[in-house]
Amino acid sequence: MNAIIRPMFVCFVALSVLTGIAYPLAVTGIARVTFPWQAGGSLIRQGDTVVGSALIGQNFSEPRYFWGRPSATGPFPYNAAASGGSNQGPLNPALAAAVKARIESLEAADPANTQPVPVDLVTASGSGVDPDISLAGARYQASRVARLRGLKPEQVNALIDGLAEGRTFGFLGEPRVNVLKLNLALDGMTG
Amino acid sequence: MTSYAWILLVAYLAILFLIAWPMSLWLAAVADGRLPRWLRPITRLEAGVYRLARVDPAAGMSWKTYALALLAFNTLGVVVVYALQRWQVWMPLNPQSMAAVSPDSAFNTAVSFVTNTNWQGYAGEASMSYLTQMLALAVQNFLSAATGIAVAFALIRGFAARSAAVIGNFWVDVTRITSYVLLPLSLVFAVFLVSQGAIQNFSAYQDVATVEPVTYQQPKLGTDGQPVKDAQGDVVMEDVTRNAQTIAMGPVASQEAIKMLGTNGGGYFNANSAFPYENPTPLSNFVQMLSIFLIPAGLVFAFGRMVGDQRQGVAVLAAMTVLFVAAVLVVTLEEQAGNPVFAPLGVDQTASEVQPGGNMEGKEARFGIAATTLFAAITTAASCGAVNGMHDSFTALGGAVPLVLIQLGEVVFGGVGAGLYGMLIFAILAVFIAGLMIGRTPEYLGKKIESFEMKMTSIAILVSPILVLAGTAIAVLTDAGRAGVANPGAHGFSEILYALSSAANNNGSAFAGLSANTPFYNTLLAVAMWFGRFGVIVPVLAIAGSLAAKKRLTPGAGTLPTHGPLFVLLLIGTVVLVGLLNYVPALALGPVVEHLMSWSGR
Numbered sequence: 160m161n162a163i164i165r166p167m168f169v170c171f172v173a174l175s176v177l178t179g180i181a182y183p184l185a186v187t188g189i190a191r192v193t194f195p196w197q198a199g200g201s202l203i204r205q206g207d208t209v210v211g212s213a214l215i216g217q218n219f220s221e222p223r224y225f226w227g228r229p230s231a232t233g234p235f236p237y238n239a240a241a242s243g244g245s246n247q248g249p250l251n252p253a254l255a256a257a258v259k260a261r262i263e264s265l266e267a268a269d270p271a272n273t274q275p276v277p278v279d280l281v282t283a284s285g286s287g288v289d290p291d292i293s294l295a296g297a298r299y300q301a302s303r304v305a306r307l308r309g310l311k312p313e314q315v316n317a318l319i320d321g322l323a324e325g326r327t328f329g330f331l332g333e334p335r336v337n338v339l340k341l342n343l344a345l346d347g348m349t350g
Numbered sequence: 351m352t353s354y355a356w357i358l359l360v361a362y363l364a365i366l367f368l369i370a371w372p373m374s375l376w377l378a379a380v381a382d383g384r385l386p387r388w389l390r391p392i393t394r395l396e397a398g399v400y401r402l403a404r405v406d407p408a409a410g411m412s413w414k415t416y417a418l419a420l421l422a423f424n425t426l427g428v429v430v431v432y433a434l435q436r437w438q439v440w441m442p443l444n445p446q447s448m449a450a451v452s453p454d455s456a457f458n459t460a461v462s463f464v465t466n467t468n469w470q471g472y473a474g475e476a477s478m479s480y481l482t483q484m485l486a487l488a489v490q491n492f493l494s495a496a497t498g499i500a501v502a503f504a505l506i507r508g509f510a511a512r513s514a515a516v517i518g519n520f521w522v523d524v525t526r527i528t529s530y531v532l533l534p535l536s537l538v539f540a541v542f543l544v545s546q547g548a549i550q551n552f553s554a555y556q557d558v559a560t561v562e563p564v565t566y567q568q569p570k571l572g573t574d575g576q577p578v579k580d581a582q583g584d585v586v587m588e589d590v591t592r593n594a595q596t597i598a599m600g601p602v603a604s605q606e607a608i609k610m611l612g613t614n615g616g617g618y619f620n621a622n623s624a625f626p627y628e629n630p631t632p633l634s635n636f637v638q639m640l641s642i643f644l645i646p647a648g649l650v651f652a653f654g655r656m657v658g659d660q661r662q663g664v665a666v667l668a669a670m671t672v673l674f675v676a677a678v679l680v681v682t683l684e685e686q687a688g689n690p691v692f693a694p695l696g697v698d699q700t701a702s703e704v705q706p707g708g709n710m711e712g713k714e715a716r717f718g719i720a721a722t723t724l725f726a727a728i729t730t731a732a733s734c735g736a737v738n739g740m741h742d743s744f745t746a747l748g749g750a751v752p753l754v755l756i757q758l759g760e761v762v763f764g765g766v767g768a769g770l771y772g773m774l775i776f777a778i779l780a781v782f783i784a785g786l787m788i789g790r791t792p793e794y795l796g797k798k799i800e801s802f803e804m805k806m807t808s809i810a811i812l813v814s815p816i817l818v819l820a821g822t823a824i825a826v827l828t829d830a831g832r833a834g835v836a837n838p839g840a841h842g843f844s845e846i847l848y849a850l851s852s853a854a855n856n857n858g859s860a861f862a863g864l865s866a867n868t869p870f871y872n873t874l875l876a877v878a879m880w881f882g883r884f885g886v887i888v889p890v891l892a893i894a895g896s897l898a899a900k901k902r903l904t905p906g907a908g909t910l911p912t913h914g915p916l917f918v919l920l921l922i923g924t925v926v927l928v929g930l931l932n933y934v935p936a937l938a939l940g941p942v943v944e945h946l947m948s949w950s951g952r
Contacts, residue, residue, distance in 0.1 A: 162404075163415075166521045167422050169403035171430070171493075174528050178608075179489040182533060183550075186540045186604040190550040193541065198550045200597060200627070202558070209558045214547050214626035215597055218564045228715060235566035239597040240555055241476050242621035244712040244740035246863030248841035249689045250948055254711065254743075259695055275698035278688070282711040285624030285722075285739045291715035295698070295705035330357045332632025333706045333718035342561055 203343070211339050215239050216290040219342060222268040223307040225292070225300050227338040228279060229261055232287035245283040258282065269303035291335040294323055308345065318344055351682050352701050355720035359678055362636070362724065363671070366643050373648030374663075378655045380530050381503045383407075383522070389530070396525060403521060410516025413895025416504060417888050419520040420497060424464050424884070427490055431460035434486035435478070444479035445554035451477060458872035463487050465883035466494035466765055468609070468616030468735055468858035469849075469875060471867035475598035475619050480552055483618060488605040492536075495612030495645075496527040498767030501887050501894075502649055503527075505771045506656045508894030509795045512902050517894045531645070532612060539641060540607035547630030548603040556597045563593045602627055610641040613765040615735030615858045623725070623738040624714050635721055635738060642734045646763040649770045657795050661913035666773055669921040673762045674731050677751050682723040684748035685709050690948055709748065712740030723748070730755040733765030735858025742837070742845065742861040746948055749844065750941035752859065756851045758929040759814060765856060771890045773921075775810045777912065778803060778893070780924040784910050794912060796902035803896055806889035813885035815932040817854035817878045822847050822936065830870035836863030840947070844940035849875060854882035 190198035201213040211217055216227045218237040230236035231245035247254035261281040266272070277295040297319045305315040322344065323336045379385065385393055400407050411419065434441070435456040439449055451459070455471055462469045463486070474483065500523035507517050544550050569577040570588040578586045602618045606628050609616060619625040629635050647667065654663020686708040688699035701707035706718030713722045722739035729736050730752035741752050755762060761772040778792075778799055785792030785799070792799040825831030825846045835842035845861040852859055853875040860866070866875065911917065 163419050163422050166403035166405045167419070167426055169399060170521050170525055171423065171426055173399045173402075174493060174525065175430075175485065175489050178492040178528060178533060179485040182537065183484045183488065183601045183604040186537065186544070186607075187550050187552070187601060189541050190544040190603065194544045197547045198544050198603075199553070200549050200551075200556060200599060201547050201630075202556065209556065210561065211558050211595070212556075212597055214630050215595070217560050217562070217595060219562055220564075221562055224562060234568050235564050235592065237564070237595065239595055241473060242598075242619050242625050243473070243862070244621065244624070244743060246740055246742040246836055246861070247711065248742060248837035248839075248844075248863070248944070249709065249711070249745050250691065250839065250841060250944060251837045255691050255695070258692060258697065262695060262697070275696055277705045278692065278697050278699045278707060279705060279710045279715050281692075281697060282709075282713075285712045285714050285737075286619075286621040286626060288621075288626065289714050289716075290626060293705035293715055293718075295702065296715075298704065326354070327632045327636075330354050330361065331636050332716050332721060334704055335715045339561070346561070 203339070210343065213337065213340065214290055215288045217339050219338065222303055224342045224345070225297060225304060225338050226280070227292055228284040228289040229257070229282065230287045231283040237288050239288050242287050244285045244287060269300075272299070272302060274299055290337050290339060292338055294319065294334045294336060297336045297341065304345065310348070318348070351679070351686060352720065355682050355686070358720050358724060359675070362639060366640055366647055369640065369644060370647035370651055373644055374651030374655060377531065377645070377648050377652040380526050381506070381652065381656060383526070385530065392529070396529065399525065400521070405519070405521045407519060407522045409519060411519055412515060413504070413517050413891045416517055416520050417891045420500070420887065420891075421884065423520070423524065424497060427464040427493060428460045431463055431486040431490055432456050434482050435459060438479040438482045441479065441481050443481040443552060446479070448477055448479045454869040454872040455867055458876045461876040461879050462858065463490035463614070463616060464494055465856050465879045466498055466612070466614060466733065466768065467853060467856040467879045467883070468614045469853055469860065469879065470616055470858070471872055473620035474617055475600070480600050483605055484601050487616060488608060491605065491608040491612045491614040491616070492528050492532050493524065495532055495608070495614065495766045496524045498765055499527045499531070499645070499649065500524050500767065501890055502767035502770045505774060505890055505894045506653050508897035509797060510657050511898040513900065514898040517891070517898050532608060535611050536604070536607040539611060539637070540603040542637065543603040543606055543634055546634040547626065548606055548634065549599060549627045550601055550603040551599055552601060553599045555599050557594045558597060560593060560595050563591050565589055565591045609736060610638050610734065611645060613642055613646065613732045613734040615729060617736060623736045624740070629738055632716055632721060635717055635725065638736070639725055639728050642728050642732045642736070643763050645766045646732055646769045649767065653770060659795075659913070662795060665913045665918050666777065666921070668918045669925070670762050670773065672918070672922055673758070673925065674727065677731065677755055677762070678724055678727045681727055681744070681748050681751035682720060684745045684751070685723050686719045687745070689745060709743070709745050712743030714739065726752050727755065729859060730857055731762035731764070733760040733768055733855060733857045735852065737859050740862060741848070741859060742863045746941045746945035749861070750937065753844070753848050753851060753941065754929070754933070754937070756855050756857045757818070757933045758925055759811070760855045760857060761925060768856065772886070775807050775890065776925050776928070777921055778807050779811065779928070780917070780920045781910060781912065782807070783924060784920060790908055793903060793909060796905065797897045797900050798903065803893050806892045810886045810889040811928060814854040814882045817882050818847075818850045819932070819936065821850040821854065821874055821878050825850065825874065828870070830868065834865040834868060834871055836865065840940055840943040844944065847936055847940050850878055853878040856883050
C-alpha cells in the first residue's frame with residue numbers, strides 16, 4: 160500500500176506547488192511587467208478618481224445618456240461582483256413581459272422615434288455587465304440623446320462612429336460601441 | 351446562417367487542424383517519454399520528485415495498480431479541495447473575507463473539479479477566496495486534465511503493445527503531462543489573455559465612482575440585523591442609492607488559461623467566459639475556442655501516430671468533425687432565427703452590418719450570435735462546460751444542441767483524454783456490431799475484441815445514461831428537486847435533464863436558472879459526477895490492460911478496415927444510435943415540446 164500512499168502525497172504536493180503557487184505568481188509577475196493596465200482591470204481614470212472600467216458596463220437610465228444592455232444581476236443592475244444572465248427560457252412569460260417593458264421605456268423616452276428596436280437593447284446580456292451595444296442600438300438612441308443635449312444628430316452619430324469597433328480581422332465578433340466611453344465622451348462635449 | 355458565421359466555422363476548423371498536428375507530435379513524445387535534451391535541467395527536477403516518492407519511472411503498472419493509483423490521487427484531491435473551501439476564512443489571500451463554503455456546496459465543488467466536470471453551484475466572485483481559486487480549484491484544473499490524458503495514453507498503449515503486462519506508470523504520466531504539456535501552454539495562453547484584458551492581480555475588489563447613481567430596493571434591516579416585517583408579515587423594502595460600482599478582482603487569467611486548455615470550464619466568475627474579465631474580446635474568444643479543442647484533436651492525431659497508422663486517427667477525427675459541424679449548423683440557425691415571441695412586440699432581430707440580430711437574450715454584444723453558438727457547440731462537444739452566453743436562454747432547439755452533444759457521451763472531440771478514450775470505446779462497439787453482422791470475431795487495430803472487452807465497453811457506455819435518467823427521475827419526483835426549477839413548463843424539465851446530463855458526462859455547463867446550490871442537488875449531482883467519471887475510467891483501464899496482453903494480429907482479407915469512410919459512417923451511426931435510443935423519450939418531454947409550443951403561437 161505504501162507503494163501508492165507515498166507517491167500520492169509527494170506528487171500531489173509537488174504538482175500543487177508548481178501549478179497552484181508558482182504558476183499564478185509567474186503569470187502575475189509577467190502580466191505586471193508587460194500589460195499592467197489590463198492586468199489591473201482596464202480602469203479608466205479622470206484625475207485621481209477611477210470612473211469605471213473599459214471592460215465593465217455601468218447602468219444608465221437617464222435619457223440624456225446612451226443606455227446599455229439590460230442587466231439581470233441582483234440586487235441592482237450591472238453588479239460587477241455578482242455576474243450572471245436572466246436565465247429566462249425563450250417561452251417564459253416573464254421574459255416577454257420584461258422585453259415589452261423595456262420597449263415601452265425606450266419609446267416613452269423618445270416618442271418621436273418609430274424605428275423597430277434593435278434586439279440587443281431589450282434583451283439582458285449574459286454577464287450582466289456587457290460594456291457594449293450594437294451600432295444599431297447606438298444609432299437608435301442617437302436622436303434622443305442629441306435632442307436632450309442640444310446637439311445636432313450628426314454630431315452624436317459622428318461620436319458613435321468615432322468610438323465604434325468593427326470585426327477583428329474582418330470576421331471575428333460584432334460591430335459595437337462601448338457605452339461608458341460613449342457617455343464619458345458626451346459629458347466631455349457638453350462640459 | 352450569415353456569411354460571417356460560415357467564415358468563422360471554416361477558419362476555426364482550418365486553424366484547429368493546423369495547430370493540432372504539432373500538438374500531437376509533442377503529446378506522443380511525452381507519452382513515450384522521449385523528451386528533448388534541452389529539457390535536461392527540468393527532467394532532473396522531475397527525477398528528484400520520483401526519488402522522493404520512491405517511484406521507478408521506468409517501471410510500468412498493471413491496469414489494476416494504475417487504476418488504484420489514479421483513484422487514490424483523485425480522492426486526495428477531493429479531500430484537499432473540500433478542506434481549502436471550508437477553511438478559507440482562516441487562510442491568506444482572502445481580501446473580501448469570504449466565509450467558509452457550506453459543507454454540501456464544498457463537497458459538490460470538490461467532486462466537480464476533481465472529475466473535470468467543473469459544475470458550479472456557487473458564484474465564484476461571491477464565494478471563493480483568491481487562495482481557494484488558485485490553490486484548490488485551478489490545481490484540479492491541471493490535475494483532472496492530466497488524469498484524463500493519462501487514461502487516454504494508457505488505452506493507446508493497450509492497443510499499441512504486444513503481449514505486455516503493463517500500461518504505463520500513472521505517477522510519471524500525470525507529472526509529465528502537467529509539467530510538459532499543460533503548464534507551458536497555460537503560461538503562454540494566460541499572458542495572451544491578459545494582453546486582451548483578462549485581469550491578473552491580488553488586489554481587493556475595486557470601487558469605482560459611477561457616472562450615474564443607481565437606485566434599487568432591498569429589504570430593510572432592523573437593529574438586530576434581521577429583515578423588518580410589516581403587520582402582514584411581508585418584508586419591508588427600502589430604497590437604496592449607490593454612486594459606486596464594486597468590481598471583482600483576482601488572479602483570473604492564470605485560471606482561465608487552464609480552464610479552457612484542460613476542458614475544465616469552471617469560471618472564475620459566475621458568468622464564466624461571458625464576463626469581460628475572463629473573455630474580453632472577439633479575439634480572446636476565438637483563441638479560447640481553439641484552446642478547448644487543441645489537446646482533444648491533438649490526442650486523436652497522437653493516437654494514430656502511436657498505434658503506427660495515421661489513417662486510424664484521421665478516421666476517428668473525421669467522425670468527430672461530421673457530428674460537430676452538424677451540431678454547429680443547427681444551433682447557429684436556430685439562434686440566428688431569433689425568438690418568435692419577440693417578433694410581434696416590434697423588436698428587430700434581423701442580422702445586418704450594424705447588429706447581430708437573432709436571440710440575444712443571455713448573449714454578449716461583442717460576440718453576437720455566431721461566436722456564441724460556435725462556442726456553445728465546442729464547449730459541450732468537448733466536456734469543457736465553459737460558456738460565453740447563457741444556454742438556459744437559448745431557443746428550444748438551439749438549447750437542445752448542447753444538451754444532445756453532452757448526451758452523446760462527450761465523444762465529439764470530448765474532454766482532454768476523455769473524448770478520445772470515450773470515442774475508442776464507441777469504436778470497439780462499432781467493430782463488435784459489424785462483427786455480429788458478418789459473423790466474425792471483431793478486431794480493432796489488430797486486437798481481438800472478446801467478451802471481457804465487450805463487458806467493460808457495455809459498462810463504460812451505459813453508466814452515464816443510467817445516472818442521467820435515474821437522477822432526472824429522482825429529481826422530478828421529489829419536492830426538493832422540483833423546487834430548483836426557474837422556468838415554467840417544459841423548459842423547467844429541460845433544466846433538470848440538462849443538469850444531470852452535464853454532471854454524469856462531466857461537462858459542467860448548465861441551464862443555469864436551476865437553483866442547484868441546495869443539499870439535494872449538491873449531493874445528487876456529486877454522485878452523478880463521481881460515477882460518471884470513474885465508472886468509465888476504471889472499465890477503460892481494464893480494457894487497456896486486457897488489450898495490452900494480447901498479440902497484435904496482421905489484418906487479413908476478412909478484417910474490417912477501420913480507416914475508410916465506411917467505418918467513419920459506422921462509428922457515427924453507433925454514437926448517434928446509442929445516444930438517441932437512450933434519450934429520445936426524455937428529449938421529447940423537454941426541448942421538443944417547447945419547440946412545438948414556440949411556433950404554435952402558444
